[in-house]
Amino acid sequence: MKILLAPDKFKGSLTARQVCDAMSEGIRLAHPDAEIVALPMADGGEGTAEVLTLATGGEWVTIPVLDPLGRPVQASYGISANKQTAFIEMSQASGLRLLHRHEYDPLKASTFGTGQLIQDALSRNVSNLVLGIGGSATNDAGIGMAAALGWQFLNDQDEPVDATGENLSQIRRIIPPTSPLRLTVDVACDVTNPLFGANGAAFVYGPQKGASAENIEKLDQGLRHLAQLIQSQFGVDLADVPGAGAAGGLGAGALFFLNATLKEGVKMVMEQTQFADHLYDADLVLTGEGKIDNQTLQGKLINGIALEAKKSGVPTVALCGTLDAKPHDITAIGLTAAFSVLTHPQSLDEALSNAYEAVRQTTFNVLRLLNRNTD
Template sequence: MKILLAPDKFKGSLTARQVCDAMTEGIRLATPEARIIALPMADGGEGTAEVLTLATAGAWLPVPVLDPLGRLIEAFYGISSDQRTAFIEMSQASGLRLLQPQEYNPLQTHTFGTGQLILHALQQGVSHLILGIGGSATNDGGTGMAAALGWRFLDNQGEPLRPCGGNLTQISRILPPAQPLRLTVEVACDVTNPLIGPNGAAAIYGPQKGASAEEITILDKGLRHLAGLIYDQFGIALAEVPGAGAAGGLGAGALFFLNATLKEGVKLVMEQTHFADHLPDTDLVLTGEGKFDHQTLQGKLISGIAGQAHQAGVPVIALCGTLEAHPEAIAALGLTAAFSVLTHPQSLDEALSSAYQAVRQTTFNLIRLFYSSSERA
């Protein structure tokens, strides 16, 4: 029996790698002769860079960068073993998780540190970049990132501006770097918000970054001004592009400053890990994530895994901590079944601390059931 393991992390308790390890132990107890392929996965959000680095037998590199408020920190990114591809998450350098709640200030935060990570990767000789842009603390349209890569933003006196959300309206001219970027870039982006307007970056995501109603108006005006300058100077229209509003406008910034392509996170990860290549002669796929709810049904990892495996005729079983999906929804995804690993009432702390053993035990039980059913068939 060949079993393919393709879980996401169980947020707050287990990494995707640890979920694979727990599943493997449960399978070995149930059927020692099984052939197991462990493929830790991610949905394009937090943890994606680490998963892709692991999948390519790469290295995880530390880099001194500036955080969203300009303080020196150590951030990390991955580089594949062939040195061709870098895996970067903007949240490592420019994420909301780097700030205390009282420090949230999208008028002042910037993505300069993300640009520093990209610059470091370029200096290693990479030719391809996969960039995750979830968890942003910023609303600068990617200008901070661009500044780290040599772009300059001048006011009406010809003086350089500090690129941040609150300064966007003061930009009078954009100057590209002397050398064009020699890099192909794919951005994991699951949102479809435009850059500006009632569904744009500032209006939808500004409040969670600390912006007041008045500040949202300022930020939206700044992004609108930036988009207008880019159109006037370079003839590129970004304001209404789906996904341009992701990460405080970093979606638009990646499109323009990096000439990037925006792609659905799950599909990008599945392509990079060659998930489909492992499906031939697979008898069962085990996937999972911490919480299986309505978001799972709207394009997250389990949905992507189930869809592709179902097309190949391979049954898929999902494990999770919290199971909120109804049977009809589980069947509609193409899953054979979904199980919560929680077997009795527990506090959150207890559930998190016992997650490894719970995944191991549940995997053992379902493999015994699946294996005996297969034998009878």
């Protein structure tokens, strides 16, 4: 019996790798001779770079960069074993995770540190980049990232402007670097917001980054101005591209400054981990995440895995902490079944601390049910 393990992390308790380990132990208790293929997964958000680095047998690199407010910080990214692909999460250098709540300020925040990570990867001669852009603290449309890669942004007096959200409206001329970027870039992007306007980066995501109503208007005007400038100077229209407003406009910045392709995070991760190849001749897929609810229907990891497995006629069982989905939802997701690993009432702290054993035990129970003839 071949069992493919493809779980996401259980946020706050277990990494995807740890979930695989717990599942493997449970399988061995119930079915010692099973062939187990462990494939830790991610949905394109936090943890994706680590998962893809692991999947490609790569190494983790840590370098000094500048955080969203220009302070020194250590940030990490992955490089595949063949040294050809870098896996970068912008949140490592430019994310809210690096700031205290009272420091949130998308006017002052910059993606410069993300550009430093990319520049370091280029210095190692990678030819491909996979970029995750979730969790940003910024609203600079990626001009900070671009500045770190050699782009120049000048005001009406031909003086450089600081590459931050509050200065977008001051830019009058953009000067590309002398050497073009020789890199294929795929960006994990699961939102479809345009760059500016009522559904754009500033209005939708600005408040959670600390922007006041007045600041949101200023940021939105800056994004609109930059889009108009890029269109007039380079003939490129980014305004209404779905996903351009992701990560404070970094979606648009990646499209223009990196010539990137925006992809659904789940599909990109499945592609990078060669999920379809691992699925071949599998008898069962075990997946999971911390919570299964109606959002799981909206293109998240479990949905993508279950639908792909269903095409191949492979049943998929999901484990989770909180199971908040009705039977018809579970069917719509493409799952054969879903089980919560919580077996009795307990506090959140207790549930988090006992997650490994809970996943192990529930996996054992599932396998015993599916393999009753092993008794």
